[in-house]
Amino acid sequence: MSFTDYFTRRAEFDIFPLEEGDLEAAATLHRHRFAAPWSDGEIHALLTQDTVFGFAARQTSGGFRPSFGGFVLSRAAAGEAEILTIGVDPRFARSGLGWRLMQAVTREALVKGAEAIFLEVDETNEAAIGLYRKLGFSKVGERRAYYQGAGGARTAALVMRLDLR
Numbered sequence: 001m002s003f004t005d006y007f008t009r010r011a012e013f014d015i016f017p018l019e020e021g022d023l024e025a026a027a028t029l030h031r032h033r034f035a036a037p038w039s040d041g042e043i044h045a046l047l048t049q050d051t052v053f054g055f056a057a058r059q060t061s062g063g064f065r066p067s068f069g070g071f072v073l074s075r076a077a078a079g080e081a082e083i084l085t086i087g088v089d090p091r092f093a094r095s096g097l098g099w100r101l102m103q104a105v106t107r108e109a110l111v112k113g114a115e116a117i118f119l120e121v122d123e124t125n126e127a128a129i130g131l132y133r134k135l136g137f138s139k140v141g142e143r144r145a146y147y148q149g150a151g152g153a154r155t156a157a158l159v160m161r162l163d164l165r
């Protein structure tokens with residue numbers, strides 16, 4: 001790698017199981033990406049449940065201080081899985097991290113015996129809906145006036161499902 005490459009190379013990421021060492025970065029990211037943020041303690045409390053698992057995108061090249069690209073948390077029980085949350089650092093938006101995190105969690109859900117995976121998403125969240133549709137999720141329900149936006153306007157939650165088998 002040349003000296004110039006060192007500064008111009010794009011960040012590369014790998015996907016790893018979410019660990020305790022990721023929790024602070026995960027909570028910081030959650031705070032930036034969600035109106036109702038979860039603390040590292042809350043994420044830790046979820047992760048210690050037997051049915052909950054997650055993945056993190058950690059930078060493996062291209063920086064002095066490796067970046068935390070994003071994470072996903074899921075729960076699998078009784079033949080079904082759900083996505084609890086997913087977030088990607090906006091600096092690395094649209095570079096495939098959301099897709100890769102969802103692929104990892106979907107594979108693991110299958111290993112844990114899930115036959116389908118569910119999630120809820122705000123009807124106005126175009127990026128997330130685009131990601132889920134690209135993965136093959138389809139809408140199976142709707143919860144009206146489920147989320148409240150900053151201006152007070154209420155929006156629906158779409159319930160989406162992906163069959164894994």
Ligand SMILES: CC(C)(COP(=O)(O)OP(=O)(O)OC[C@H]1O[C@@H](n2cnc3c(N)ncnc32)[C@H](O)[C@@H]1OP(=O)(O)O)[C@@H](O)C(=O)NCCC(=O)NCCS
Pocket residue numbers: 033034085086087088089092093094095096097098099100120121122125126127128130131132134
């Ligand atoms: C939703 C989110 C996780 C997507 O992460 P990402 O890493 O940027 O997504 P990817 O690069 O993997 O994109 C995969 C596909 O998703 C869709 N997509 C991603 N961002 C999109 C956008 N802004 N608009 C429309 N479609 C989008 C596209 O189909 C994209 O494929 P393409 O780039 O080949 O067209 C990210 O935007 C995020 O963290 N949002 C804030 C938190 C959030 O809303 N989480 C979901 C709660 S339900």
